[in-house]
Amino acid sequence: MDKHGSSASRTEIAMIKVYGTKMLYNAIDRSIQVHGALGYSADMPLEEMYRNARASRLVDGADEVHKVSIARRTLKEYAAVEGFPTEHIPTRRAAALERFGDLLDIEVLNS
Numbered sequence: 001m002d003k004h005g006s007s008a009s010r011t012e013i014a015m016i017k018v019y020g021t022k023m024l025y026n027a028i029d030r031s032i033q034v035h036g037a038l039g040y041s042a043d044m045p046l047e048e049m050y051r052n053a054r055a056s057r058l059v060d061g062a063d064e065v066h067k068v069s070i071a072r073r074t075l076k077e078y079a080a081v082e083g084f085p086t087e088h089i090p091t092r093r094a095a096a097l098e099r100f101g102d103l104l105d106i107e108v109l110n111s
Ligand SMILES: Cc1cc2nc3c(=O)[nH]c(=O)nc-3n(C[C@H](O)[C@H](O)[C@H](O)COP(=O)(O)OP(=O)(O)OC[C@H]3O[C@@H](n4cnc5c(N)ncnc54)[C@H](O)[C@@H]3O)c2cc1C
Pocket: 055, 058, 059, 060, 061, 062, 063, 064, 065, 068
């Protein structure tokens, strides 16, 4: 945000909202575990932190909504290509079989 402004950093902001809040939640969850039942009681500040950390995954938009917007903005930077992507496993497997099939024991491969 300091370098490019908040508008250009929208994807990174959405990412930190998803992963930062999850990290916060996990850290407090582990702290409660370390403190046992005392950590879960209102005698410690952890239970209030826990509730707030849980809410942080909803406040300002649910995690899922941020993930959708991250995916939309990320995919905008790519153009569709003809055929399947190069990482498409069935396509790669078929190509490998065509090239090396005669070297393989197909019966063993399919078992
Ligand atoms: C403690 C607290 C403080 C708040 N403070 C404020 C405030 O100050 N100002 C303010 O304006 N609002 C505030 N909110 C409201 C907050 O912004 C909303 O709770 C939040 O945007 C989620 O909306 P919702 O609760 O209507 O959940 P919904 O939109 O009904 O979502 C419920 C669930 O549905 C699923 N979901 C929703 N949309 C999608 C999607 N597009 N794709 C996939 N799954 C989806 C998710 O699992 C999500 O958790 C506060 C909320 C809390 C809990």
